[in-house]
Every structure is written in C-alpha cells, then in structure tokens.
Amino acid sequence: MSVDKDTVRRIARLARIAVPDARLEPMAAELNGIFQWVEMLGEVNVEGVPAMTSVVAQKLKWRRDEVSDGGQADALMANAPEGEDHFFIVPKVVE
Amino acid sequence: MPASVSDELTRMTLAEARDALRAKRISSRELTGAFVSAIEAGRPLNAFITEAGEQALHMAAASDHRIARGEAGELEGLPLAIKDLFCTRGTRTTAASKILGDFVPPYESTVTQNLWDAGAVMLGKTNLDEFAMGSSNETSFFGPVINPWRANDSNASLVPGGSSGGSAAAVAADLCLAATGTDTGGSIRQPAAVTGRVGLKPTYGRCSRFGIVAFASSLDQAGPMTKTVRDAAIMLKTMASVDPRDSTSVDLPVPDYEKLMEGPIKGLRVGIPKEYRIDGAPAEIDTLWTKGAEWLKAQGAEIVEISLPHTKYALPTYYIVAPAEASSNLARYDGVRFGHRAAGPRDITDLYERSRGEGFGAEVQRRVLIGTYVLSAGYYDAYYARAQKLRTLIARDFASAFEKCDVLLTPSTPGPAFAVGAKTADPLEMYLQDVFTVTVNLAGLPGISVPAGLTANGLPLGLQLIGKAFDEGTLLRAARAVEDAAEFAHSPAKWWSA
Numbered sequence: 001m002s003v004d005k006d007t008v009r010r011i012a013r014l015a016r017i018a019v020p021d022a023r024l025e026p027m028a029a030e031l032n033g034i035f036q037w038v039e040m041l042g043e044v045n046v047e048g049v050p051a052m053t054s055v056v057a058q059k060l061k062w063r064r065d066e067v068s069d070g071g072q073a074d075a076l077m078a079n080a081p082e083g084e085d086h087f088f089i090v091p092k093v094v095e
Numbered sequence: 096m097p098a099s100v101s102d103e104l105t106r107m108t109l110a111e112a113r114d115a116l117r118a119k120r121i122s123s124r125e126l127t128g129a130f131v132s133a134i135e136a137g138r139p140l141n142a143f144i145t146e147a148g149e150q151a152l153h154m155a156a157a158s159d160h161r162i163a164r165g166e167a168g169e170l171e172g173l174p175l176a177i178k179d180l181f182c183t184r185g186t187r188t189t190a191a192s193k194i195l196g197d198f199v200p201p202y203e204s205t206v207t208q209n210l211w212d213a214g215a216v217m218l219g220k221t222n223l224d225e226f227a228m229g230s231s232n233e234t235s236f237f238g239p240v241i242n243p244w245r246a247n248d249s250n251a252s253l254v255p256g257g258s259s260g261g262s263a264a265a266v267a268a269d270l271c272l273a274a275t276g277t278d279t280g281g282s283i284r285q286p287a288a289v290t291g292r293v294g295l296k297p298t299y300g301r302c303s304r305f306g307i308v309a310f311a312s313s314l315d316q317a318g319p320m321t322k323t324v325r326d327a328a329i330m331l332k333t334m335a336s337v338d339p340r341d342s343t344s345v346d347l348p349v350p351d352y353e354k355l356m357e358g359p360i361k362g363l364r365v366g367i368p369k370e371y372r373i374d375g376a377p378a379e380i381d382t383l384w385t386k387g388a389e390w391l392k393a394q395g396a397e398i399v400e401i402s403l404p405h406t407k408y409a410l411p412t413y414y415i416v417a418p419a420e421a422s423s424n425l426a427r428y429d430g431v432r433f434g435h436r437a438a439g440p441r442d443i444t445d446l447y448e449r450s451r452g453e454g455f456g457a458e459v460q461r462r463v464l465i466g467t468y469v470l471s472a473g474y475y476d477a478y479y480a481r482a483q484k485l486r487t488l489i490a491r492d493f494a495s496a497f498e499k500c501d502v503l504l505t506p507s508t509p510g511p512a513f514a515v516g517a518k519t520a521d522p523l524e525m526y527l528q529d530v531f532t533v534t535v536n537l538a539g540l541p542g543i544s545v546p547a548g549l550t551a552n553g554l555p556l557g558l559q560l561i562g563k564a565f566d567e568g569t570l571l572r573a574a575r576a577v578e579d580a581a582e583f584a585h586s587p588a589k590w591w592s593a
Binding site for chain 2: 003007008011012013014015016017018019020027030031033034037038040041042044046049050051052053054055056058060061063072075076078079080081082088090091092093
C-alpha cells in the first residue's frame with residue numbers, strides 16, 4: 001500500500017500537526033520507505049496468536065476511588081503559555 | 096585545586112567515590128567541585144542541556160553535613176547526571192524538544208526522587224534525542240552531542256549513540272560518576288556501547304516510569320549508565336522501587352544487586368542466538384562476540400546455541416508499536432497547558448496544528464504521523480494488531496530460549512560510533528542501529544551492554560547480555576565476568592579540554 005500526498009495531509013490533520021505543503025511530498029516518500037519495510041510482517045502466520053497486552057505477567061493494581069491529591073491550581077498554571085486566574089486561555093471555541 | 100587532583104577525583108568509579116566519602120578521605124564538595132569544573136571544560140561535547148553547578152554544590156554541602164552526623168544515605172554525596180527526560184522539580188526539563196523548551200516541572204520523577212532520598216547530588220540534565228526518538232543524539236533541539244571518542248586516524252566528530260547520548264558522553268568523559276538513561280529500543284545500551292561504558296536496561300516494571308516524559312509506555316524503562324558493572328548494580332538498587340504512582344511498577348522487593356553480582360559463573364548456561372549474525376556487519380563485531388563466548392566458557396560457563404526465529408521482525412514491529420504509543424502520548428502537547436504555543440492563532444485547531452508543527456522536530460513528526468496512520472480506521476488490524484501479535488511471538492522466542500539457558504550473549508550494536516551526519520538522510524539506516532537491542536524491549540526483559548574491546552581504529556564496542564525477567568542479579572554476575580575478562584581500561588583522550 002502506498003501513501004500519497006493527500007494521505008499525508010489527512011493524517012497530519014488527524015495528528016494536529018501543521019505540515020507545510022512543500023513537506024507533503026517528501027514526507028510521503030519517507031513514510032512509504034518505512035511502510036514498505038514493515039510490510040515484511042505480512043509474511044508471518046499470526047493465526048491464533050494473541051496480541052500482547054502486557055509485557056509482564058501482572059494483574060493491574062486496584063486502588064480506592066478517592067481523591068489523593070489536589071488543590072494545586074497554582075502549580076498547574078505555572079507552565080501555561082497563556083492563562084488568567086487559574087484559567088487556560090484558548091481562542092474562542094463557541095461563537 | 097590542581098588539575099591532576101581534579102582528574103583523579105573525576106576518574107573514580109561510583110563505588111570508589113562512595114568508599115572514599117564514607118572513609119572521609121574526600122568531601123562531597125571537593126568531588127562535586129571537580130565535576131562542576133569538568134562539565135564547564137566539557138562544553139564542546141554538548142552533553143548537558145542544563146547545568147546545575149550551583150545547586151549541586153549546595154546539595155554536596157548538605158551531604159557533607161549528613162556524612163559528618165553519621166546520617167549518610169546509600170549514595171550520599173555522589174554527583175550524578177540526569178537524562179533530561181526525567182522531571183526534576185524546579186529544574187527545567189525539556190525532553191530535548193522545542194515544545195518543552197521552557198517547561199519547569201512542579202514535581203519530581205520517582206527515579207530521581209529515589210536518588211536524592213539516598214543522598215545523591217544532581218550535576219545537571221543531559222542532552223538526548225528529541226523525546227528519546229533517535230539513535231545518535233542528532234534529533235535534539237539543543238544540537239547533537241559529540242562523542243568523547245575519536246578514531247585513531249581522524250579528528251572527525253562522532254555521535255555518542257542515542258537516545259541517551261548526553262548521559263553516555265558525560266560518563267565516558269568523566270563529567271559525572273554515573274548517569275540515568277531511559278531505554279525504549281536500545282537507548283541506554285547502544286550509546287553505552289559506542290562510548291565504551293556500561294548501560295543497563297532493567298526488566299519492564301522494575302523502575303517506576305512516574306515523572307519520566309513518556310515516549311512508548313509499554314517499552315520505556317529507566318536504567319543506569321556507569322563506568323563499571325558494580326556501579327550499575329549500585330545505581331539500580333536505588334533507582335528501582337515499587338511505586339503506587341505507576342500502575343505497571345511490579346510488586347517485587349528490590350534485592351541487593353551489588354551482592355547478587357558477586358560470585359562465579361561456573362555452570363551458567365549462556366545462549367548464543369544464531370539469528371544475531373547479520374549480513375554486512377563488520378568482522379570485528381563477530382570476532383568480539385566469539386571472544387566474549389570464549390571468556391565466559393573459560394570461567395566455567397556452558398555455551399549453548401539457541402534460536403530466536405522472529406528476530407528479523409523485531410525492528411519493523413517496534414516501528415509500529417512505538418510510534419503508535421508515541422502518537423497518543425504526545426497528544427498532550429497542545430500549546431494550551433504547557434510548552435510552546437504558536438503566536439496569533441486563528442482558531443483552536445490552528446493553535447494545536449501550528450504549536451505542534453513548530454514545536455516538534457522532523458523525526459518526532461515522522462513518528463507521530465506513522466503512529467496516527469497505523470492506528471487510524473481501516474489500518475489498525477493490518478498494522479497495530481498484527482504488530483502486537485508479533486510481539487507475542489518474539490516474547491515466546493525468548494521464553495523457549497530461556498528453557499535452555501540462563502542468559503544470552505549478543506553484540507550490542509552493528510558497528511562502532513559513526514560520524515555526525517552520516518546516517519541522518521535515511522531514517523531506516525538509523526533505525527537499524529537498534530537491531531540487537533530492540534527485541535529485549537519488545538519482550539520486557541533486562542539487558543546490559545558491557546565494554547568489551549576496541550576496533551582497529553580505536554573505537555569502543557560492547558557486548559550485550561540479556562537476562563530473564565527480574566533476574567538482574569544473574570545478568571549482572573554474567574556481565575561482571577565479561578568485564579573481568581575484557582579488562583577494558585580505555586578512556587578517550589581529553590581533546591576538548593586541551
């Protein structure tokens with residue numbers, strides 16, 4: 001299967017990354033090189049093989065559903081590129 | 096302090112420095128001061144993104160007080176370098192990315208907290224490939240790291256491997272006693288190998304991932320980069336812990352690795368996987384590998400030929416699984432809550448797209464796009480689901496190999512350090528650097544690279560040992576046997592401080 005310029009534009013949109021038009025073609029070529037190489041996985045018979053979901057045999061731990069931390073609005077806002085009174089500022093979303 | 100005294104201090108191993116501090120032969124302030132000067136002189140290597148000399152001297156003074164009061168911790172007063180992927184409270188943590196260029200974490204990673212609780216001193220944050228994506232440290236927003244080693248016949252700048260290239264260079268150039276690294280596909284072992292030092296990737300779940308900037312969560316694991324196998328054992332004992340803040344942290348007590356490392360290897364069964372002999376690898380790699388097996392045999396180990404039939408599928412499997420996980424982990428960088436934000440956004444989508452387009456470098460963008468593609472509707476089964484099945488087969492290969500042996504011995508890398516810029520044009524060629532290391536991450540196993548020899552041109556090469564899950568003790572013991580036999584005592588000439 002081959003990735004073209006329009007596919008790159010579509011996945012870049014899905015990934016929310018602005019890729020300049022001039023980069024679409026070269027990026028398609030790079031991705032094609034990589035996808036052609038991973039095609040070799042197709043030659044392996046994986047019928048009946050379970051997908052790996054955890055690399056170590058361990059049951060996921062349970063904990064009580066209770067608040068264990070919080071009240072740290074100042075710390076949370078400390079790295080915000082734009083914020084005011086414990087709110088993050090974004091462009092207008094709802095007209 | 097005269098340069099020769101300073102050199103004597105910085106050349107010490109972690110164990111030597113620990114013993115000298117405990118015996119009060121040196122103070123942490125002297126020791127830390129020597130490293131702070133070495134780091135300044137070492138700036139041409141670009142090993143550090145953030146130097147923390149002043150803070151280090153304060154930490155050292157506090158350590159000296161604790162030593163005087165008889166309250167010394169396990170790593171009291173020992174100066175370390177920290178890969179800039181570990182969040183450090185109040186000290187900028189960048190992941191070598193523009194998108195996190197000014198990020199100052201309000202919290203500490205569990206691994207680094209464990210180190211400070213044991214009394215260690217932080218010298219600074221080391222350079223890496225952006226978000227740990229790379230094998231040469233050339234994708235860093237802060238510029239490439241230069242390998243302290245040079246070939247005998249050339250002054251050309253070589254890469255230190257990656258992604259923990261800054262940590263590797265800092266250890267090799269005596270800019271710290273030891274460093275932390277992280278390893279998703281080889282990022283501790285490969286740079287350790289090409290800088291002539293020791294790098295240990297523990298079993299998945301042994302070190303907490305809390306507070307480490309996430310790349311591929313099912314593969315990422317922190318580990319030590321050190322001058323000796325003993326030092327790796329000392330570091331791992333403190334870095335490892337059971338952490339309620341990481342749901343994949345495994346509930347097993349942390350043993351005393353330095354004790355487990357001692358002892359003979361008589362009767363140890365060492366597996367040699369035939370699939371690791373690859374076409375086109377330099378003859379020196381093969382020769383060293385054979386030598387390594389002979390070293391272990393001479394110490395009483397039994398050499399067993401084994402097979403890992405799915406080895407050749409490991410890298411392509413990795414390049415589906417890791418980008419898929421990265422694409423979802425890196426979704427958090429949106430220009431809103433932290434990190435780089437594009438100027439004058441038209442709307443919210445424009446804010447996301449341009450912040451990420453400007454903030455991520457080329458390799459990170461490439462991997463996020465691969466990940467987005469393989470997870471997108473219609474392609475999930477063909478790529479991601481298939482790759483996860485391959486991962487099961489790769490793990491099964493190891494499980495059946497370990498019925499016949501206790502550890503595996505392989506080369507660490509397909510070659511020595513290469514020139515800066517030599518492999519940046521073709522992503523695939525760069526990916527192949529991890530051909531011997533990546534299988535271990537896919538199976539969650541521990542692996543260690545030990546310096547084993549020099550090429551004819553004077554560049555270091557490593558041998559890798561792979562162990563059973565949570566059997567770092569046996570792994571370290573075998574690594575020590577390789578280290579003893581190799582008698583690798585080489586260090587790079589300090590051309591940068593001439």
